[in-house]
Amino acid sequence: MMASNPAILPGDVAREIIAPESYAAWDPLLDTFDHLRDTMPVAKVVAEDDVFEPFWLITRYDDVMRISKDNKTFLNNPKPVVFATREATEFARAATGSNMLVDSLVVFDAPIHPKYRKLTQDWFMPRNLKLIEGEIRALADKLVQAMIDAGPDVDFVKHVAAPMPLHVIMQILGIPEEDEPRMLMLTQQMFGGQDADLSGSGMENMTPEQVLELVSGAVKNFEEYFAGIAAERRANPTDDVASVIANATVDGEPLPDRDMAGYYIIMAAAGHDTTSATMSGAMLALARDPEQFARVQADRSLLPGLVEEAIRWTTAVQHFMRTAAQDVEIGGQQIKKGDWLMLNYVAANHDPAQFEQARSFDASRSPNRHMAFGAGAHQCLGLHLARLQIRILFEALLDRIDSVELAGDPVRSSSTFVGGLKTLPLRFASQ
Numbered sequence: 130m131m132a133s134n135p136a137i138l139p140g141d142v143a144r145e146i147i148a149p150e151s152y153a154a155w156d157p158l159l160d161t162f163d164h165l166r167d168t169m170p171v172a173k174v175v176a177e178d179d180v181f182e183p184f185w186l187i188t189r190y191d192d193v194m195r196i197s198k199d200n201k202t203f204l205n206n207p208k209p210v211v212f213a214t215r216e217a218t219e220f221a222r223a224a225t226g227s228n229m230l231v232d233s234l235v236v237f238d239a240p241i242h243p244k245y246r247k248l249t250q251d252w253f254m255p256r257n258l259k260l261i262e263g264e265i266r267a268l269a270d271k272l273v274q275a276m277i278d279a280g281p282d283v284d285f286v287k288h289v290a291a292p293m294p295l296h297v298i299m300q301i302l303g304i305p306e307e308d309e310p311r312m313l314m315l316t317q318q319m320f321g322g323q324d325a326d327l328s329g330s331g332m333e334n335m336t337p338e339q340v341l342e343l344v345s346g347a348v349k350n351f352e353e354y355f356a357g358i359a360a361e362r363r364a365n366p367t368d369d370v371a372s373v374i375a376n377a378t379v380d381g382e383p384l385p386d387r388d389m390a391g392y393y394i395i396m397a398a399a400g401h402d403t404t405s406a407t408m409s410g411a412m413l414a415l416a417r418d419p420e421q422f423a424r425v426q427a428d429r430s431l432l433p434g435l436v437e438e439a440i441r442w443t444t445a446v447q448h449f450m451r452t453a454a455q456d457v458e459i460g461g462q463q464i465k466k467g468d469w470l471m472l473n474y475v476a477a478n479h480d481p482a483q484f485e486q487a488r489s490f491d492a493s494r495s496p497n498r499h500m501a502f503g504a505g506a507h508q509c510l511g512l513h514l515a516r517l518q519i520r521i522l523f524e525a526l527l528d529r530i531d532s533v534e535l536a537g538d539p540v541r542s543s544s545t546f547v548g549g550l551k552t553l554p555l556r557f558a559s560q
């Protein structure tokens with residue numbers, strides 16, 4: 130494969146990049162990215178049957194970084210920010226009139242984006258998160274103890290990694306515990322379509338019209354639900370993020386219901402699967418490497434490094450898309466105004482030019498300037514919250530666990546967007 134201009138990916142490689150199953154298989158995909166970085170670091174992906182609009186796949190760390198930081202040349206709004214087939218995009222447009230099912234931070238560009246982002250930015254800073262640290266620690270202690278009581282063989286995803294971040298994000302959005310299953314179901318209906326086990330909605334067996342109906346129903350349901358929460362928080366403000374949004378103004382006006390719902394929804398959706406996948410990723414790495422587990426247990430100063438490496442090694446958000454606002458050259462390829470680009474964070478986080486032994490999990494990796502949270506104006510709003518939860522969970526685990534090993538085969542989810550383990554059978558020895 131030599132890069133020509135334009136460099137168009139061969140059909141079989143293009144199929145691998147867009148197939149959700151490739152992200153479940155993982156290692157062969159990493160091989161493909163290694164090859165592409167060397168031969169076609171900026172490559173056009175064209176569907177033979179035109180099921181999706183062609184896009185440029187970006188695999189080198191430096192290119193992903195440069196595009197992420199240049200928010201004037203590379204926009205989030207004009208085309209979907211998550212890879213979708215033409216059909217799925219049509220669904221979203223028909224249901225909501227927008228490229229995405231809901232308009233939210235990830236869909237906005239300047240000048241709207243910074244105004245909306247500013248509303249909650251302070252709330253997600255470490256200083257404020259300190260206020261909820263105690264609650265997060267109590268939750269971690271409870272879940273880890275329940276897992277140990279259920280042991281010695283457990284599914285780490287089911288017992289700890291899935292419930293912990295879900296509960297944290299629901300709590301800060303002001304959602305009472307009894308409504309959590311409903312919220313989970315709604316987010317899965319809206320975002321979880323690719324993996325049959327996870328969609329929970331049977332979407333894969335539905336006609337396009339039925340999917341459209343289900344999804345627009347979910348959006349409407351969300352809007353009504355969050356309008357109720359907002360009304361409550363206006364009457365009785367608390368110190369959660371739900372109150373911040375409910376009482377926020379932009380250009381002197383309160384947020385319209387639709388934008389308020391979009392804000393809640395992006396946080397509800399972005400806040401749990403990502404963090405869950407990262408917790409499970411770290412546990413898998415340690416279960417395979419008892420020596421590293423013992424090292425971290427003996428020296429807790431390795432914990433921040435462990436957390437950062439878990440985030441890089443897992444790369445739970447596997448890509449975001451951008452649209453070029455003008456003609457621009459990247460990696461020797463001529464990108465035209467209006468072209469769609471895939472920032473592949475998995476590829477960037479395994480770039481050997483940036484990370485030695487990129488496939489190994491190394492809690493002492495330094496420096497570790499990974500791209501798992503993106504960069505530039507849209508860099509993850511919840512990155513401190515994610516780090517905090519993962520650190521607290523590992524403190525709780527290391528306090529109680531002497532050793533851990535695999536008790537079966539871990540299974541990754543089939544998804545091009547948010548990925549990671551959906552089951553992780555482990556055997557723990559506890560103190």
Ligand code: HEM
Nearest residue numbers: 234235399400403404446502503504507508509510511515
């Ligand atoms: C955006 C990853 C956890 C909320 C993003 C982006 C990535 C990402 C890659 C896009 C960055 C870009 O376009 O440059 C992750 C990972 C997480 C995680 C890997 C866990 C390990 C969270 C949590 C929240 C959250 C816990 C809770 C609030 C958001 C929001 C955005 C975002 C609201 C949109 C920001 C914007 O467009 O301005 N995240 N995230 N994320 N994330 Fe996270």
